[in-house]
Amino acid sequence: MTPTCAPATTIQSRFVDEFGGGGSADGVPRAGVGGGGDAERLARVGLGRVIEPGDLAALKVFEGVGVVEMWERLRRQEVGTERWVTRMAKVEPERDLERAAAVGARFVIPGDDEWPEQVEVLAEAGQLSRRAGVPFGLWVRGPAHLRQVLEQSVAIVGARACSSYGSHVAGELAAGLSGKGYAVVSGGAYGIDAAAHRGALSIGGVTVAVLACGVDKSYPRSNSALFSRIVEQGLVVSELSPGCSPSKLRFLARNRLIAAASQGTLIVEAAVRSGALNSAGWAEQCGRPVMAVPGPITSRMSEGSHLLIRERDAVLVTDVPEIIEAVSPLGTGLTSYRHSPKTPFDELSHELRRTLDAVPVQTPAPTHRIATTAGLDLPTTQDALEALTALNLVHQSATGWCLTRQPG
Amino acid sequence: MTPTCAPATTIQSRFVDEFGGGGSADGVPRAGVGGGGDAERLARVGLGRVIEPGDLAALKVFEGVGVVEMWERLRRQEVGTERWVTRMAKVEPERDLERAAAVGARFVIPGDDEWPEQVEVLAEAGQLSRRAGVPFGLWVRGPAHLRQVLEQSVAIVGARACSSYGSHVAGELAAGLSGKGYAVVSGGAYGIDAAAHRGALSIGGVTVAVLACGVDKSYPRSNSALFSRIVEQGLVVSELSPGCSPSKLRFLARNRLIAAASQGTLIVEAAVRSGALNSAGWAEQCGRPVMAVPGPITSRMSEGSHLLIRERDAVLVTDVPEIIEAVSPLGTGLTSYRHSPKTPFDELSHELRRTLDAVPVQTPAPTHRIATTAGLDLPTTQDALEALTALNLVHQSATGWCLTRQPG
Numbered sequence: 028m029t030p031t032c033a034p035a036t037t038i039q040s041r042f043v044d045e046f047g048g049g050g051s052a053d054g055v056p057r058a059g060v061g062g063g064g065d066a067e068r069l070a071r072v073g074l075g076r077v078i079e080p081g082d083l084a085a086l087k088v089f090e091g092v093g094v095v096e097m098w099e100r101l102r103r104q105e106v107g108t109e110r111w112v113t114r115m116a117k118v119e120p121e122r123d124l125e126r127a128a129a130v131g132a133r134f135v136i137p138g139d140d141e142w143p144e145q146v147e148v149l150a151e152a153g154q155l156s157r158r159a160g161v162p163f164g165l166w167v168r169g170p171a172h173l174r175q176v177l178e179q180s181v182a183i184v185g186a187r188a189c190s191s192y193g194s195h196v197a198g199e200l201a202a203g204l205s206g207k208g209y210a211v212v213s214g215g216a217y218g219i220d221a222a223a224h225r226g227a228l229s230i231g232g233v234t235v236a237v238l239a240c241g242v243d244k245s246y247p248r249s250n251s252a253l254f255s256r257i258v259e260q261g262l263v264v265s266e267l268s269p270g271c272s273p274s275k276l277r278f279l280a281r282n283r284l285i286a287a288a289s290q291g292t293l294i295v296e297a298a299v300r301s302g303a304l305n306s307a308g309w310a311e312q313c314g315r316p317v318m319a320v321p322g323p324i325t326s327r328m329s330e331g332s333h334l335l336i337r338e339r340d341a342v343l344v345t346d347v348p349e350i351i352e353a354v355s356p357l358g359t360g361l362t363s364y365r366h367s368p369k370t371p372f373d374e375l376s377h378e379l380r381r382t383l384d385a386v387p388v389q390t391p392a393p394t395h396r397i398a399t400t401a402g403l404d405l406p407t408t409q410d411a412l413e414a415l416t417a418l419n420l421v422h423q424s425a426t427g428w429c430l431t432r433q434p435g
Numbered sequence: 436m437t438p439t440c441a442p443a444t445t446i447q448s449r450f451v452d453e454f455g456g457g458g459s460a461d462g463v464p465r466a467g468v469g470g471g472g473d474a475e476r477l478a479r480v481g482l483g484r485v486i487e488p489g490d491l492a493a494l495k496v497f498e499g500v501g502v503v504e505m506w507e508r509l510r511r512q513e514v515g516t517e518r519w520v521t522r523m524a525k526v527e528p529e530r531d532l533e534r535a536a537a538v539g540a541r542f543v544i545p546g547d548d549e550w551p552e553q554v555e556v557l558a559e560a561g562q563l564s565r566r567a568g569v570p571f572g573l574w575v576r577g578p579a580h581l582r583q584v585l586e587q588s589v590a591i592v593g594a595r596a597c598s599s600y601g602s603h604v605a606g607e608l609a610a611g612l613s614g615k616g617y618a619v620v621s622g623g624a625y626g627i628d629a630a631a632h633r634g635a636l637s638i639g640g641v642t643v644a645v646l647a648c649g650v651d652k653s654y655p656r657s658n659s660a661l662f663s664r665i666v667e668q669g670l671v672v673s674e675l676s677p678g679c680s681p682s683k684l685r686f687l688a689r690n691r692l693i694a695a696a697s698q699g700t701l702i703v704e705a706a707v708r709s710g711a712l713n714s715a716g717w718a719e720q721c722g723r724p725v726m727a728v729p730g731p732i733t734s735r736m737s738e739g740s741h742l743l744i745r746e747r748d749a750v751l752v753t754d755v756p757e758i759i760e761a762v763s764p765l766g767t768g769l770t771s772y773r774h775s776p777k778t779p780f781d782e783l784s785h786e787l788r789r790t791l792d793a794v795p796v797q798t799p800a801p802t803h804r805i806a807t808t809a810g811l812d813l814p815t816t817q818d819a820l821e822a823l824t825a826l827n828l829v830h831q832s833a834t835g836w837c838l839t840r841q842p843g
Contacts, residue, residue, distance in 0.1 A: 079808065110807040192731055246797060272800075274808065275792045275838075321729030321741060323600055324753040333729060336744065336751050343744050343751070345732040384683045389654060392680075399518040400487065400682065430683075 044130040045245035046255040070098035071136050071163040072120035076268040077101060077111050080280030081160045085111075094163065127166060127269050130243045131258070136164040141173040146287045148313045159283060159312070162266035166242045169262035171210075171233050176262060180210040180235065181354055182289035182310070184282075185219025185296045185303045190328045193219055193296030196320055198226035200293070203347035205232020210261070212237060212289045214281060215254060217247055219295045219303070224257060234261040237288065239281040241269040264288075282306040283313075291316035291354035293344065297331025304331050307341065316353045317341040378403060382411035383420060383430075391427030452538040453653035454663040478506035479544050479571040480528035484676045485509060485519050488688030489568045492516055502571065535574060535677050538651045539666070544572040549581040554695045556721045567691060567720070570674035574650045577670035579618075579641050584670060588618040588643065589762055590697035590718070592690075593627025593704045593711045598736045601627055601704030604728055606634035608701070611755035613640025618669070620645060620697045622689060623658055627703045627711070632665060642669040645696065647689040649677040672696075690714040691721075699724035699762035701752065705739025712739050715749065724761045725749040786811060790819035791828060791838075799835030 071094055078085045088106050089097045100106050101115055124134060135141045142165075149161045167173050181204055183197055201211045201223040211227040213220040215236035227234035236257050238246065242265045245251035257263055266284060267277060282302060286292050286309035294317070297303035307317045319341040322329030335341035342353045351360045375383065385400035386392070392400075398408035412428055415421040422431045479502055486493045496514050497505045508514050509523055532542060543549045550573075557569045575581050589612055591605055609619045609631040619635040621628040623644035635642035644665050646654065650673045653659035665671055674692060675685060690710060694700050694717035702725070705711035715725045727749040730737030743749035750761045759768045783791065793808035794800070800808075806816035820836055823829040830839045 084810070109812075110810055113803075113807045192733070196732060248797075272795045272798045274795050276808070279792075320732055321737075321744075321751070322732075323730055324604060324728060325600070329729070330753070333751055333753050336729075337753075337757070343729070343741055345738070345741050345745075349745070387680045387682050389656075390680045395521075399521045400684070402492070402516060402518055 044243045045248070046130075046243075046251055046258060066095050067138075068124075068134065068136055068164070069120040070095045072123050072134055072268070073098050073118050074101075075163040075266060076118045076120070076123065077114040078163075079276060080162065080266055081276075081283065086160050123268055127242070130168070130269070132166050132168045132242045132269065134164050135167050135173055141167070143174045143177045143288055145177070146284065149283060149287050162284065164266070166265050166267070166269060167262055168242045168264075169258045169260070171235075171260075171262045173235075173262060173264065176210040176233050176235060177212070177288050179208055180212050180289045181350060182212040182285045182292040182306070183219065183223035183295060184213055184285065184292065184306045185223075185294055186298055186301060186328050186331075187216050187218035187220075188298075188328070189218035189222070189296045190322075190326055192322060192326070193320075193328055194222040196322075197222035197295040198229070200295070200320070200347060200350065201226030201234070202230045202232070204350060205230050205234075207347060207351060209351070210235055212285055214239070214278075214285060214302075215246075215250060215257075215263075216302075217250070221250060221253060223295070224253060224261075228256055228260055231260070235288075236261070236263045237281055237285045238263060238265040239267070239273040239277040241265060241267050241271040243269045244272065246273050278302060279305055283309040286310040286315060287313045289315065291318060291350070293318040293320065293350060294332055294335060294341070295320045296322060296326075296328040297335075298327055299330045299334055301331055304335065307335055307339065311339070318344045318350060318353050320344060378407055379411050379414055382408055383415055386412075386415070386421050387427075387429050389429060391424050391429045393427040397428060452651045453656070454538075454651075454659050454666060474503050475546075476532075476542065476544055476572070477528040478503045480531050480542055480676070481506050481526050482509075483571040483674060484526045484528070484531065485522040486571070487684060488570065488674055489684075489691065493519075494568050531676055535650070538576070538677070540574050540576045540650050540677065542572050543575050543581055549575070551582045551585045551696055553585070554692065557691060557695050570692065572674070574673050574675070574677065575670055576650045576672075577666045578668070579643075579670045581643075581670060581672065584618040584641050584643060585620070585696050587616055588620050588697045589758060590620040590693045590700040590714070591627065591631035591703060592621055592693065592700065592714045593702055594706055594709060594736050594739070595624050595626035595628075596706075596736070597626035597630070597704045598730075598734055600730060600734070601728075601736055602630040604730075605630035605703040606637070608703070608728070608755060608758065609634030609642070610638045610640070612758060613638050613642075615755060615759060617759070618643055620693055622647070622686075622693060622710075623654075623662060623665075623671075624710075625655055625658070629658060629661060631703070632661060632669075636664055636668055639668070643696075644669070644671045645689055645693045646671060646673040647675070647681040647685040649673060649675050649679040651677045652680065654681050686710060687713055691717040694718040694723060695721045697723065699726060699758075701726040701728065701758060702740055702743060702749070703728045704730060704734075704736040705743075706735060707738045707742055709739055712743070715743055715747065719747070726752045726758060726761050728752060786815055787819050787822055790816055791823055794820075794823070794829050795835075795837050797837060799832050799837045801835040805836060 074094060074097060101111060147161050149159045183201055185193060197219045204211055205227040210233040211223050212235045213223045215238055224234045224236060234257055240246050242263050245254050254263060282305050286306055292306055292310035294303045294307055310317045319332035319335040321332055321343055336343050344350050381401045385397045394409055398405050401408060412421060419431055421428050482502060509519060555569050557567045591609055605627045612619055613635040618641040619631050620643045621631045623646055632642045632644060642665055648654045650671050653662050662671060690713045694714055700714055700718035700723060702711045702715055718725045727740035727743040729740055729751055744751050752758050789809045789811060793805045802817055806813050820829060827839055829836050
């Protein structure tokens, strides 16, 4: 797909809300008052505007430095690469907050009641990958409470160019998880992501779209109606400042946030190289379970899922209870071992079972032959055969007994 | 299915060859001369006729006793349950051998060149399950050399009531394994078994049908044309004497033989309760790899495969190289890590890649903005953008650069 290239604008001028509707500021939680006061909040807004998610240079330069001090040093130009300096010239944190409020977005930071502490795992994951790092804050739109919602949440991600199987399965599992009180987190992309969001919405569940652009932007554009539904019923979240456009770096950084924010990441369909596998890698790094839905081996779209199960110890899951088991603490949320429905065979006594096992499939045998094979005496065998006849498991003809159903 | 009950006959009278055609005695390997002489061969024929496969009582009574001695004790009625005594009255090993030869069948015993020693693993597996035990000998029909064929062989088994997906996959994998010189072992049942046999036959490969009845019997009947093709091109094998009919006990015993005879067992499709899962259990007990083909989670027929992968450490396999890797000794037969076809992205230099990652997806950005995001100087960025344009990865409009393809 070749996107049409719309006229460029500066980052500050892009506060036109691109969502198709909804998302008014009414009834929306406000940023909590617990979070470090105005200075810290403004510093975090500014830092989020200047420093790209997971910027390794920033992580190094500011190691051990508080955010307010970081922000002061940047403002005084005591530190900084060319790219930070260029951006500093245009940053106005107060206006960012005002403009965000105008589209119903709030900025959630550590210490706020809504802050999801689990994303701080990214401080450690940063040791492993150059794109880690804890977000300075999260821009949030929608009526749900970010922390509470994410406390019981599963990420469902996968291919944009998914099959109808993948889209069906993503929707069903998302709806099923919603029904069990889990929020469904995804990336708002075409395909599996959209199917997962829609599945949750379809039963009135809460879904969280984590974007690789500002929360006032709609990417992909044609999902704008979906985003406006999510804003009414769940949450749209991004660490990128309002107005920011997506780039590949930002998609990859977004994937880390999805993995860190949810209790586990489920890949429904993915090609062997795909953003979904990147998400799985982040979940591993964050110590979150990685799950994958199998599919036909004839489908390229299931190759990534199968690879994860084969090579990277992802848990194969086929239904909602298995997903809940995987994301629950060890020994809790266990699903029962799967059995097919009970059959009459399950209830048979030892003698009945031995007799049944000795009855021929095809060519009838007389009672004494069955007794011989079963190792039972004749009266016992005779009684057993009559009981089995009553259960319609064996069948008597003029020449002897054979099975009613064919085993194999 | 309710089989019609044909008139009963005694075990000795059933030497009518039920196969649709083929299977003449011409050009068929003869029983080797290495195997313990006539006395042992006749003893083994007789024991196979009297003692059911995996008869635990026999295993106990005759522990540490040679087969010739076992046979003598039975003949002298020094030992024996009622069931053995009843059968002893009718056993004529010489006539069994003659009648088998008349339909082109031979009896292979330990010491014969064709004897597949790996089935002796069942002597140990017997400690774990009451239906184990090494066959006294194997009735074999067909031109192939049993031992040589089984040395490189994979069992492919599964549901009788399989889906078209399962049947397709079983056939394709069987054909692929045949093409790599592997014999395909299965049980001759409807569904997955038949598809596996046919897949091997379709490319002129060797396939081995291990039956739960005599090698002159065709069960299921409607597979008789398939069996006669297998007898021409591969092998039909059974530990049951000619004329024996299948029973559930014999199906279960047959499964142990398939598992022990092959290098590994692949389950293509299976319901949660099925003979295929019994086969997998036997393969585990015999120390052979268990493999399973995933499928749609919406298909009941894949539930058994998924259960094996989730709960019993079966190896998820999706193609022939992965199967060969699983059945090969550790560190050999490795398949290459699966990647999708190389893309232009793979070949990019560090600068090109950094630049590309910084180009917006949708809204064009001018060169200096991209340089800022990428952390590169302007001339380097300009050069990189031109190189990326030549590769058709980025696209320049009046207002700046954006990606040609949308990542996600």
